[in-house]
Amino acid sequence: MSALKRPEPRPSVLEIQAYVPGRSTTPHATTVFKLSSNETPLGPSPQAVRAYQAAAEHLAEYPDGSAAALRAAIARTYGLDPARIVCGAGSDELLNLLAHAFLAPGDEAIHTTHGFLVYRIATLSAGGRPVVASESNYTADVDAILRVVTQRTKIVFLANPNNPTGTYLPFDQVKRLRQRLPPQVLLVLDAAYSEYVRCNDYESGIELVATGDNVVMCRTFSKIYGLAALRLGWLYGPAHVVDALNRIRGPFNVSQPAIAAGVAAMADVRHVEAATDHNARWLPWLTEEIGRLGLKVTPSVANFVLIHFAHTTDRTAADADAFLCARGLILRRLEAYGLPGALRLSVGTEEANRRVVAALSAFLEPAG
Numbered sequence: 001m002s003a004l005k006r007p008e009p010r011p012s013v014l015e016i017q018a019y020v021p022g023r024s025t026t027p028h029a030t031t032v033f034k035l036s037s038n039e040t041p042l043g044p045s046p047q048a049v050r051a052y053q054a055a056a057e058h059l060a061e062y063p064d065g066s067a068a069a070l071r072a073a074i075a076r077t078y079g080l081d082p083a084r085i086v087c088g089a090g091s092d093e094l095l096n097l098l099a100h101a102f103l104a105p106g107d108e109a110i111h112t113t114h115g116f117l118v119y120r121i122a123t124l125s126a127g128g129r130p131v132v133a134s135e136s137n138y139t140a141d142v143d144a145i146l147r148v149v150t151q152r153t154k155i156v157f158l159a160n161p162n163n164p165t166g167t168y169l170p171f172d173q174v175k176r177l178r179q180r181l182p183p184q185v186l187l188v189l190d191a192a193y194s195e196y197v198r199c200n201d202y203e204s205g206i207e208l209v210a211t212g213d214n215v216v217m218c219r220t221f222s223k224i225y226g227l228a229a230l231r232l233g234w235l236y237g238p239a240h241v242v243d244a245l246n247r248i249r250g251p252f253n254v255s256q257p258a259i260a261a262g263v264a265a266m267a268d269v270r271h272v273e274a275a276t277d278h279n280a281r282w283l284p285w286l287t288e289e290i291g292r293l294g295l296k297v298t299p300s301v302a303n304f305v306l307i308h309f310a311h312t313t314d315r316t317a318a319d320a321d322a323f324l325c326a327r328g329l330i331l332r333r334l335e336a337y338g339l340p341g342a343l344r345l346s347v348g349t350e351e352a353n354r355r356v357v358a359a360l361s362a363f364l365e366p367a368g
């Protein structure tokens with residue numbers, strides 16, 4: 001007989017600090033610009049919205065549990081084998097499924113110091129041990145990752161580009177990581193922001209998945225496709241990984257409205273181009289203008305920037321956050337990421353971007 005007086009979760013579950021999403025409201029302002037969750041300022045494709053609305057006619061029916069239409073659309077777009085794609089309720093679900101399928105209690109999963117928070121949560125929820133690899137200049141460091149690999153390592157989670165830093169690893173570095181990892185370690189390349197990257201030395205991971213047994217790539221419809229509310233992501237992986245995930249995922253883990261909207265969103269290439277063009281214009285603008293104010297901005301290749309504030313004066317990140325919130329500008333606080341001195345700003349509409357720069361300029365003005 002157990003001495004427990006009530007049902008208890010696994011101890012590692014209680015080590016988890018529940019994920020706190022970026023805020024979407026502020027009590028101070030009526031006009032609100034939510035720049036805290038890296039959503040697209042262009043919204044979804046109108047075609048995706050129409051497909052979603054049409055799906056309302058069939059709400060009594062279960063979805064196609066294999067999401068065949070969506071996997072076919074993704075496969076067409078990227079030239080992939082649809083049998084090696086798994087769709088999920090957001091890439092968050094896929095990251096969790098990977099942890100649950102590949103970690104036994106006590107197994108280790110590596111992420112970098114400021115890696116996406118879901119990696120730690122997914123690892124602990126599966127009974128695994130999160131292991132942190134140091135970064136260099138807010139950027140993943142292949143040698144630091146390799147140094148913390150042990151016999152118990154089962155997964156390396158790498159967001160490329162990373163959230164919340166916006167930095168990335170060039171393809172030759174990712175290849176080097178894959179080459180040096182033991183074959184039993186699964187390298188999870190989380191390419192949630194890959195569509196925004198405009199660097200010749202970047203590759204999202206498709207090539208590595210295609211040429212090996214221990215790499216998967218996760219993607220999302222929440223960012224550039226503007227479908228965050230629908231919870232839709234996908235993964236491309238080796239057949240044996242896909243097989244494992246298909247055994248443990250919910251049989252209807254992706255809803256039919258999400259499948260329909262995802263197919264239509266992929267077909268609207270112009271909308272995606274408009275989103276990347278918008279980002280290509282405003283990401284450098286924000287980086288330069290905020291830098292000109294004397295704030296350090298970590299160079300980003302994604303759709304957000306990490307802004308660093310002073311630690312000791314009344315110009316801290318918390319002070320800036322309060323000042324901006326009072327003006328309806330909601331950025332992301334980063335205490336949970338171990339970055340209390342920084343705020344993350346998503347690239348917004350032209351109006352939002354200009355307002356943020358003007359507000360930061362006012363915030364930094366000497367009192368007097």
Ligand SMILES: Cc1ncc(COP(=O)(O)O)c(C=O)c1O
Pocket residue numbers: 037038089090091092093116159161162163190192219220221222228231232233
């Ligand atoms: C690096 C990274 N991976 C995955 C996700 C999760 O995306 P989804 O909405 O598909 O669950 C996010 C969302 O913020 C992210 O930043």
